[in-house]
Amino acid sequence: MSERAGTGRVGRPRSRGAADDGRTPRQEILDAAAALFSESGFAATSTRAIADRVGIRQASLYHHFAGKDEILLELLEASVRPTLDVVDALRSQAPDAATALHALVVVDVGTLLAGPLGIAALYVAPEVQQPRFEQFREHRRQLGQVYAELARDVVPAGHPVDPQVLGQVCLHLVEMAASLPGVERRPLQIAAVCLGACGVTGERAETAARVSAEVRAGLSAPAGAGRR
Numbered sequence: 001m002s003e004r005a006g007t008g009r010v011g012r013p014r015s016r017g018a019a020d021d022g023r024t025p026r027q028e029i030l031d032a033a034a035a036l037f038s039e040s041g042f043a044a045t046s047t048r049a050i051a052d053r054v055g056i057r058q059a060s061l062y063h064h065f066a067g068k069d070e071i072l073l074e075l076l077e078a079s080v081r082p083t084l085d086v087v088d089a090l091r092s093q094a095p096d097a098a099t100a101l102h103a104l105v106v107v108d109v110g111t112l113l114a115g116p117l118g119i120a121a122l123y124v125a126p127e128v129q130q131p132r133f134e135q136f137r138e139h140r141r142q143l144g145q146v147y148a149e150l151a152r153d154v155v156p157a158g159h160p161v162d163p164q165v166l167g168q169v170c171l172h173l174v175e176m177a178a179s180l181p182g183v184e185r186r187p188l189q190i191a192a193v194c195l196g197a198c199g200v201t202g203e204r205a206e207t208a209a210r211v212s213a214e215v216r217a218g219l220s221a222p223a224g225a226g227r228r
């Protein structure tokens with residue numbers, strides 16, 4: 001039997017055995033929902049379909065989540081919160097903005113790749129523009145503003161692109177990570193692209209990348225911790 005986190009409520013029996021990969025029933029529901037939302041869209045996915053994909057009764061799903069909105073909000077929040085949670089530590093430990101930007105991108109890509117693929121594609125879904133998802137949209141705006149602030153502090157004098165635009169470019173590059181080739185090198189490559197877009201190249205970029213690794217190693221929540 002399962003419990004809804006923080007409620008002490010006991011779940012109903014499953015229609016098949018529990019997963020043997022260590023996931024909790026709650027995480028199984030999140031993973032199944034993410035896949036179905038990506039395949040069929042949020043509106044076309046029912047809680048019954050999610051329950052069937054997991055192999056539990058529909059009533060059991062409601063012992064973990066109130067409905068689809070709560071599932072989607074948790075998936076969306078998990079795609080930004082792990083990075084936001086380490087932003088202050090990252091910025092305080094980095095010796096300069098270029099290093100902080102590199103480290104932020106690597107952490108952010110790692111978090112995204114640790115979660116269900118395709119979540120970033122749901123950011124533009126019509127449902128996510130509704131008031132009930134304002135918390136997620138605000139957190140994503142906060143993350144985008146961090147990128148913009150770092151871009152502002154990095155760009156050399158005379159750079160032709162506004163830092164706000166550069167910040168959004170970096171954010172969107174990170175959110176494309178799941179669709180790009182080369183999983184192992186992807187975080188570092190995207191970080192290098194973001195630095196280059198901000199005018200950081202050559203020895204300055206190499207130094208930022210090297211020191212970024214030291215900064216990330218010192219974070220209490222390493223890159224890829226949590227699910228994005």
